[in-house]
Structure formats: C-alpha cells, structure tokens
Amino acid sequence: MLIKKPNIVILMADQLTASALKTYGNNVSLTPNIDKLADEGVVFESAYCNSPLCAPSRASLMTGQFISRNAVYDNAAEFHADSPTFCHYLREQGYRTWLSGKMHFCGPDQLHGFDERLTTDIYPADFGWTPDWERPERRLDWYHNMSSVLEAGECVRTNQLDFDDEALFLARQRLYDAARRPAEQPFMLLLSLTHPHDPFAIPRRYLDRFRKEAIDMPKTRKQDVEEDAHSARLRAMYQLEEGLLSDEQIRRARHAYYGALAYVDDCFGEIINTLQETGLAEDTVVLVVADHGEMLGERDLWYKMTFFENAVRIPFIVHNPARFGPRRIAHSVSLVDLLPTLVELASGEDRKAQAIAPLDGNSLVPHLRGETGPDGACSEYLAEGALGPMLMIRRGPWKYIHSFSEAPQLFHLQNDPDERQNLAANSDYQQVSAEFAAEVSRRWDLPALREQVLASQKRRLFLTRIAGSDAIPKWDFQPHQEASQRYIRNHQTLDEQEAFARYPRPLKQPAGK
16 A cells, blocks of 8 residues: 655656657657656557547546546537536645646636646637537538648747646646645646647757758558548548648658757656655656547648547656556556546546546556556547547557448557558458457447437537627636735735745854853
C-alpha cells in the first residue's frame, strides 16, 4: 500500500501521436524532456485514446467511461454535470485539483470537479459544432479544411501560442504557490496545451532546430493500401482533392508539426524544472498523455477522426523513480484507465468496485509495479465524417475496426504495423474476425446507440438554429483572480508579504552587535 499521497501532475498535449516521439521509435523529433521522463519512467507502448476527437476523448479521460456511456459523442455534446470525474474522486482523497489550459468542456459546467481553472478554454463551450448524420452530404463551415497544411510553416504569433504561453505561466505560478503553502498538498495539476494541434504554424526558432532534409515523409500513401469508405469521406470532408498537396507541402507541414512538438517539450521541461527547484519533484507523479493523435499524411489522411494508428495511438508515460522503476509495458491500455489509476495512487488501493458510477477502465498501478495488468483498449467514434457508430477493439496483436455502415477491418499489428493488410475477409482469419464481431455485439447495441446520437444531434441543431449566433449561451469559462489577495496589499505587513512570496523564504540574519 502506498503510504504518502503523491502530488500528481498531468502534462497533456493536443493531437500528439505516439509515433512522433523518440521513445516510440521516431528518429526526427527533438524532445529531450519527454525522452528523459520516458527513460526514467514507465512507458506504455500500446496506449490508445477512447475516441479520436478532442472533447469526447477528454470526457473519457475525465470520467473513466466510454462516450457511449457518458454521452459526450462529439465536439459539441454536453458534458453532463452529474458525471463523476477523477477530480471528484481525488478531492474525496483530500486533493486540491487545478486545470491550466484546454479541456473543451461543452455545456454550463466548466469545472467538472476542478477546484480552480487558471485559464479560459481555447474552444467554444456551446453546441455550434454539432455534426448532422442525417445530412452527410452537407459540409459545415466549422469542419477542417486543408488550409492547415497548405499554409503550414513559420509564424511569429498565433492564437495557440498566446493560449499555451498563458497556460504554462499560470501552471508554474500555481506550483510555486503550492510550494509556498504546504497545506495545499497533495494536489493534482493538469497542464493541457493545444500544440502540436493544427494549424501547423510555429516560430522560426523551433523550425531551425531541424534540417529540412531530415524531415521524414509518410510511410504509407493512399495508393499503397485498399481504400475504405470512411477515409474517402474524411478526405471529402476536409477537401483533400487528388493532387492538391505536393511532397514539399507535406514535408513543410510535418516540419512545422515537429517544431510545435519541440515547443511542447520546452513547456513540459519548464514544469519539470519548477517541480525540481521547489523541492516538489520527489513526491510528484508526472504523467505525459495526449487526447488523440495526428495522421500527418499517412494514407493521405490528416488530423484525426479515424482508428488508424497515427490518429488513435497516444503517448502514455508515468514518471516517479522513487515509486516505480523504469520499464516498458507492451499490453494495450487507454485513457479510461487513467481515473482508476489516479484513484489508486491517491488512496493506496484499487477502488473501482466502490466507484459511484460505472467505470470502463482499470487501474494501471499493477503495470507500474511490474506486475501483471490488464490488456485491451476500446475506442468509439460518433462524430463528423461517420454515418453511424464506429468502434475499435485492440488486444494482443490484433486491431479490429467495426463500422455501422461499412465492412470491418482486421489488422495484425505485430506483423503489419503500418496497417496495410486488412485480414477481415481473409479465409485464414475468419475465426478471429468472427470472435471480434461477436464481442462487438455483446458490448454495444449499435442501432440503439445510433438513435441516441441522432436524437442528441437533432436537439442541439434545433436549439442552435432557434437561438441564433447572437443568443447562443455564453458558457465559456471566465477565470477569476482575487486582486485583493495578489502581490502587495494592506491585509499584511510589507515584510510578511515579501517573505511569503519569496521561495524559499529568506533566512533570518543574526542581529548585529
């Protein structure tokens, strides 16, 4: 049993595919801080998001539930306030919980158990990005297009840099406050950056860390694999026409992505340095995760919204050498496993059976200790570009993809890591495919789930149409800072305030003779 409750820091990047990191086999990226955490920590080699889209994935991470259970189907679905999150369970264990950065909560509840949000969100909290499965031919103006790739490259400033710089600054300030106020420990801090999410634009100083000719190109192109209907719909949705992109444009976008990842690594390094200089590092478990990946031109696909590896496989690293020795875990895990893992780290016991709401994840603490742990990950996609529910099961060497409207896909990832051979129709693998299909039928009622999603879309589209853009509820989080408690104020003497704010506090000098 773990005796002392550790502090917890979650470092989250947006749209970071595992394949872009050196610890997962990449030879181009420059991420020394993440590399060090991986070398000294526990690396889950086969970790997956539970939906390859921002808001649904983050809701699964927060609740430990699949989106078919928590009903956060897409990027405009309400995250219901009666959903217990890992923040609630950690608060039950005596933790303070803080969020700095993006979490893409839709609806009026913008905290979901966090004691404090340090920033607003970068994305809207309303229903404006609702997809419409009943009109798949209609292209909505908020959908991705190819401008992120066509215009990739150098910038001086962007929305995302403004946002992430602020999130980093305020997260570091919160750590300094935690060091000054030991009574605020144990704590959980989640720093959630928007990089390396598109648009692929980053300042020159990050691009210059790489030689242009060293930037790798996609391993697999559209002509190398059998086409599937969902991939064709995605290309049409974000207007990727045949011949639109040159190799130079693809390389430039990947270059900017690597540059943005270098920026993310610098930010994570600042947090690690802050933990070290405040003396918090030894008692803090640091996790590195992402909400989903990025296709980066593999199979001539970009962004996410698919179950191919680049979009759905994510980094998952746990670092605290005082508690867990370095090791690599081959078993498949996913973001729904985070909640029960954090609760066991905080309480010293697996409390899944005592959870107030059903959990789809399992604690990974056995893996962290080098013991036998769970193997298996599921992912669901219920948003734009689909015609109905899409599902993925990952276990052992296999990945099985089931679609409401199209033929299934089966890949043996040990033999075929680039997913070039769909074995679902191969007579040699009919039993494997049939077993996965039977598991899908046991786990999900797909016609009922489709009707639930359609009904949710219909309600939200109606409400947004009736409200109009000028009357959409203003649910966006407004951060509050108590000015009367900041810097120098008259509720304390000047010496008291200066001494408190200085870390470490100055030593008292002996009185002169």
